[in-house]
Amino acid sequence: METATMLPEVTAAGVIIKAVLILAVIAAIAGFGTYIERKVLAFMQRRLGPQHVGPFGLLQLAADGIKLFTKEDIIPQHANKIIFAVAPVITAATAFIALAAVPVFPDFTIPLLDIYVPSIASDVNVGILFVLGMMAAGLYGPLLAGMAQANKWGIIGSARTAIQFLSYEVVTGLSILAPIMMVGSLSFVDFNNYQADGTWIVVYQPVAFVLFLIAGYAETNRTPFDLLEHEAEIVSGYVTEYSGMRWGLFFIGEYANMITIGVIASIVFLGGYNDFWIFPGWLMIIAKIAFSFFFMLWVRAAWPHIRPDQLMWLCWKVLMPLAVVNVVITGIVMMIVG
Amino acid sequence: MYEFIAFYIFAIATTILFVITVMSKNVLYSMTSLAAGMVLISGFFFLLGADFLGVVQLIVYVGAVMALYAFAMMFFDATKNVKEKHQNPSLVFLLGGLMALVFVIMFSAPIIGDNIQALNPVADGVGNAQAVGMVLFTKYLVPFEVAAVMLLVAMIAGIILAGKKMDYSLTKCEAVDEEMNVELEKGEE
Amino acid sequence: MSLEQFKNRNVGTQNYVKLDLDHTPTSGWCQFKQVVKRTFKPELFVGLWVTLREMINALFRGKMHTTQYPFEKLPISPRYRAIHDMLRLLESGHYRCIGCGLCEKICISNCITMETRYDENQRKEVSEYTINFGRCIFCGYCAEVCPELAIVHGQRYETASEQRASFSLFEDMLTPIDQLNLQQEYQGFGAVSPNADENIKKTPLAY
Numbered sequence: 001m002e003t004a005t006m007l008p009e010v011t012a013a014g015v016i017i018k019a020v021l022i023l024a025v026i027a028a029i030a031g032f033g034t035y036i037e038r039k040v041l042a043f044m045q046r047r048l049g050p051q052h053v054g055p056f057g058l059l060q061l062a063a064d065g066i067k068l069f070t071k072e073d074i075i076p077q078h079a080n081k082i083i084f085a086v087a088p089v090i091t092a093a094t095a096f097i098a099l100a101a102v103p104v105f106p107d108f109t110i111p112l113l114d115i116y117v118p119s120i121a122s123d124v125n126v127g128i129l130f131v132l133g134m135m136a137a138g139l140y141g142p143l144l145a146g147m148a149q150a151n152k153w154g155i156i157g158s159a160r161t162a163i164q165f166l167s168y169e170v171v172t173g174l175s176i177l178a179p180i181m182m183v184g185s186l187s188f189v190d191f192n193n194y195q196a197d198g199t200w201i202v203v204y205q206p207v208a209f210v211l212f213l214i215a216g217y218a219e220t221n222r223t224p225f226d227l228l229e230h231e232a233e234i235v236s237g238y239v240t241e242y243s244g245m246r247w248g249l250f251f252i253g254e255y256a257n258m259i260t261i262g263v264i265a266s267i268v269f270l271g272g273y274n275d276f277w278i279f280p281g282w283l284m285i286i287a288k289i290a291f292s293f294f295f296m297l298w299v300r301a302a303w304p305h306i307r308p309d310q311l312m313w314l315c316w317k318v319l320m321p322l323a324v325v326n327v328v329i330t331g332i333v334m335m336i337v338g
Numbered sequence: 339m340y341e342f343i344a345f346y347i348f349a350i351a352t353t354i355l356f357v358i359t360v361m362s363k364n365v366l367y368s369m370t371s372l373a374a375g376m377v378l379i380s381g382f383f384f385l386l387g388a389d390f391l392g393v394v395q396l397i398v399y400v401g402a403v404m405a406l407y408a409f410a411m412m413f414f415d416a417t418k419n420v421k422e423k424h425q426n427p428s429l430v431f432l433l434g435g436l437m438a439l440v441f442v443i444m445f446s447a448p449i450i451g452d453n454i455q456a457l458n459p460v461a462d463g464v465g466n467a468q469a470v471g472m473v474l475f476t477k478y479l480v481p482f483e484v485a486a487v488m489l490l491v492a493m494i495a496g497i498i499l500a501g502k503k504m505d506y507s508l509t510k511c512e513a514v515d516e517e518m519n520v521e522l523e524k525g526e527e
Numbered sequence: 528m529s530l531e532q533f534k535n536r537n538v539g540t541q542n543y544v545k546l547d548l549d550h551t552p553t554s555g556w557c558q559f560k561q562v563v564k565r566t567f568k569p570e571l572f573v574g575l576w577v578t579l580r581e582m583i584n585a586l587f588r589g590k591m592h593t594t595q596y597p598f599e600k601l602p603i604s605p606r607y608r609a610i611h612d613m614l615r616l617l618e619s620g621h622y623r624c625i626g627c628g629l630c631e632k633i634c635i636s637n638c639i640t641m642e643t644r645y646d647e648n649q650r651k652e653v654s655e656y657t658i659n660f661g662r663c664i665f666c667g668y669c670a671e672v673c674p675e676l677a678i679v680h681g682q683r684y685e686t687a688s689e690q691r692a693s694f695s696l697f698e699d700m701l702t703p704i705d706q707l708n709l710q711q712e713y714q715g716f717g718a719v720s721p722n723a724d725e726n727i728k729k730t731p732l733a734y
Contacts, residue, residue, distance in 0.1 A: 044578040046585040046592040080417050083366050126466060129393040133380075136401025140373055143408050147366055150417045162409040169401055186390075186467060302574040318562060 030255035044301035071244035083148035091141025091253035098134035139165040146238035157237025168218035174323035175211035192272035223300035262292035390466035612681035623677035626651035630669035638662035656697035679713035
């Protein structure tokens, strides 16, 4: 609250500039993320990855974009056309709306126009819950996509979406509850200020951190839990019938969600955008997000998929009880210490 | 001014979406418009400054309840239209209209009579979540606990209903397993 | 001498590691124990380390495994029967073919066509020689029967082309005269590849 009063006034223009920034930068990063993913996975398998389009294959991204934009837009004959068209938009939109409540870049003032651009587009004081809620709403993308496309692989994919997202939301919520109890607020800014003295919350809450990472991977549909579009089992799951730009929207949404999970993990558990030693805060937050993104790719290269029944077993019989025990222990310790 | 415009946009959109939910013969349209309507309802909470309740609306109704509906809907062919059977459409219309009228009167009467007041106004300097917590654990403690007990009962009932034959594996053939164990023991000797 | 040592096919040094597979857990408690064991054993981190090590190997120690195919090609085995080559005599540079017609005769798919005539020295000269690659089954009989080692199977395995004719004329198959010093002698059928010894692996047959 004290820091908020010291900052310049947030104007509508600043918020709009911020929103456009988030859209442009995150969409670009999401595209760039595909390049990074392909490169890193290639290196981990001692391959070269894309390298012929532009220097080091950097323009591969543009080539892919051109391909996606110019591809024929196919809607299957028996599909429900409206829902089929709406579903990818839901995924992309919810991913970007979730980013509205997340501090993505440091705040700055545009020099000549004197417009203050805040670090968060909309500083709702229930930021964490808003992001989790928006990611929960994001499950309608895969769900409706699978149900609308009149394809059996699609419907299996959307059934898996429903069970996986529903189950792991519980773990995400419970695991993040323990840090919320410690900080006593739901705002990202308060989380950041709580860790301003240099001790990260992950030191107090290692179990919650691991649980959050696992659940986050399940919610972003990343590899150990990549069951919604498991190529080996259900062709491509909910995106079986999609192609071109509609498929591209799913892709952008997925990568934006990966970045969101990275941001939440870095702010809630890993010290946020505080200065660290000689490194300024903005560099630290970018480094943390970059590392968590890299870790997702690293995990994808190293670990195999698990079966859907193992996924459910892990969630309800291992992670959920652990999260509850963690919350109870945190409460008891807080009662004794505080 | 902005809130005024936003309220009417939300109100009109929500009404249209829920009308689609009721009127549509397609499961997929009904479900999608119901979910979208739930999202827009959380918009009202945000407009009223009740951020916490808005987010809870998002997480609980959109994220969980509607997803469960959707899961149930997967047992039907969602791309086909449902054949509805109306025995007596005029009766349905009459009853539905009466219900709507009663609700409108119920909610508008105190507003018209200026007989409405906030019993638990939000105190200054107290966050949204804290205010909800205070109300829940003081004034509404008993309903809150009763609701918790009811949920527990429902959970246990669900486990019992679903878990009748939990110890019996559908995928494993026990006879084969025993045979294999015997073979393994032989091999070890 | 007993037959035992012939029955033992477990020859050579072997590095087979027997997997220490546990039995499938039967009860819930066993399953839980297995999960706890797997969680706290650093197996997952071993997996992470392996991929990271390979990345470091590839990036900094020059162990990148990719062959950038159209730009660099791996040598193929001398046994491989690719598009034919017509070889030249190293001394004179004249083509080796003496026009005997054996390849035409033995060709089981009738794809070789040759016309010969006597030149001014009363030597046989090949006036026309084509192979119809639409019919050729790459059986290798022509190379086997050739008494002069003139027609052999070469190394050109990229046979995608707009026209089959671009491979099948005598002049195309003939070693270019300026690359005569690069001409490889054909080792004949049954020749083993140069790195054959390295490729031999023992098979675990003794169970």
